[in-house]
Amino acid sequence: ATPTAVMVATGVGASHGILIKGGDALERAQNISYVIFDKTGTLTQGKAAVTTVKVFAEMELGDFLTLVASAEASSEHPLSKAILDYAYHYHFFDKLPTSDAAKQSRDQILSEWLLEAIDFSALPGRGVQCLINGKRVLVGNRALLAENGVTVPTEAENFLVDLELNAKTGVLVAYDDSFIGALGIADPLKREAMVVVRGLQKMGICPVMVTGDNSRTAHAVAKEVGIEDVRAEVMPAGKADVIRSLQKDGSIVAMVGDGINDSPALAAADVGMAIGAGTDIAIEAADYVLVRNNLEDVITAIDLSRKTFARIR
Numbered sequence: 001a002t003p004t005a006v007m008v009a010t011g012v013g014a015s016h017g018i019l020i021k022g023g024d025a026l027e028r029a030q031n032i033s034y035v036i037f038d039k040t041g042t043l044t045q046g047k048a049a050v051t052t053v054k055v056f057a058e059m060e061l062g063d064f065l066t067l068v069a070s071a072e073a074s075s076e077h078p079l080s081k082a083i084l085d086y087a088y089h090y091h092f093f094d095k096l097p098t099s100d101a102a103k104q105s106r107d108q109i110l111s112e113w114l115l116e117a118i119d120f121s122a123l124p125g126r127g128v129q130c131l132i133n134g135k136r137v138l139v140g141n142r143a144l145l146a147e148n149g150v151t152v153p154t155e156a157e158n159f160l161v162d163l164e165l166n167a168k169t170g171v172l173v174a175y176d177d178s179f180i181g182a183l184g185i186a187d188p189l190k191r192e193a194m195v196v197v198r199g200l201q202k203m204g205i206c207p208v209m210v211t212g213d214n215s216r217t218a219h220a221v222a223k224e225v226g227i228e229d230v231r232a233e234v235m236p237a238g239k240a241d242v243i244r245s246l247q248k249d250g251s252i253v254a255m256v257g258d259g260i261n262d263s264p265a266l267a268a269a270d271v272g273m274a275i276g277a278g279t280d281i282a283i284e285a286a287d288y289v290l291v292r293n294n295l296e297d298v299i300t301a302i303d304l305s306r307k308t309f310a311r312i313r
């Protein structure tokens with residue numbers, strides 16, 4: 001394509017909220033064979049909400065929720081936001097102000113309500129841990145509890161499997177090295193997700209899902225959206241490895257993602273597409289920014305590349 005054609009395509013993209021960082025990325029997009037989607041916040045709305053809670057210890061539900069919310073208070077993860085909101089709503093019948101809308105009142109509410117958590121750490125792809133009342137609290141997936149030698153009773157395991165088969169994420173909680181309960185969290189698909197997956201398949205492109213989430217949950221979501229190739233329980237660094245393995249035979253691979261976790265994968269892909277508001281670091285690593293947070297723009301972007309480079313052949 002001539003420089004003029006590239007400039008025109010870049011302008012057309014921009015009018016759709018598709019920001020293209022250079023002619024090379026625009027050119028590579030015409031030959032994409034795989035589009036890898038992150039699950040949380042990319043295929044799903046990223047508006048996680050707690051739907052089920054079960055306490056497996058001698059503890060009031062309200063106290064359980066306060067404990068879990070206190071442990072999660074310093075985390076930025078969507079699951080943590082869902083847990084805080086649910087726990088707050090349980091106690092006060094009201095929605096917790098979002099941090100942007102009312103930072104001061106939110107901080108005040110949290111400091112008065114939550115228990116003091118010290119030695120907090122967020123463990124990417126696993127959960128959080130901290131000390132409350134001098135006891136260790138773990139909130140996260142099975143791997144996190146297993147690493148810390150906490151066993152999950154069969155009854156709780158059955159509860160988790162059941163919600164995972166229904167596309168929900170199970171979050172496990174341990175206090176003082178004993179398992180005490182679990183929560184089920186749902187994050188609905190974006191409304192256009194299924195249509196876009198179908199559209200890509202019609203264009204001869206293979207859609208793939210990659211996620212740090214549990215395999216059962218991932219497969220249930222993938223089935224709903226029509227994706228057959230699923231890579232679950234992938235740690236943040238592993239997402240880039242998935243891309244490199246698909247590139248081995250010379251295939252052109254695109255990655256669509258939003259989070260901090262996705263930056264290495266966005267950078268490893270031939271065509272990295274950051275979707276939505278995204279994080280600065282994700283936007284930095286990407287070749288395309290899809291500002292509207294609509295998955296249809298993945299197809300629009302590929303179409304635009306194909307049309308731009310078809311004209312001169």
Ligand code: ADP
Nearest residue numbers: 040075077080125126127139140141211212213
């Ligand atoms: P994704 O790849 O879908 O964006 P992440 O890599 O962020 O997922 O997280 C993978 C898994 O780690 C989650 O499904 C959850 O089980 C666990 N996890 C991560 N952060 C948290 C947290 N703050 N609280 C509870 N669980 C968490």
Ligand code: MG
Nearest residue numbers: 038040259261
């Ligand atoms: Mg993510």
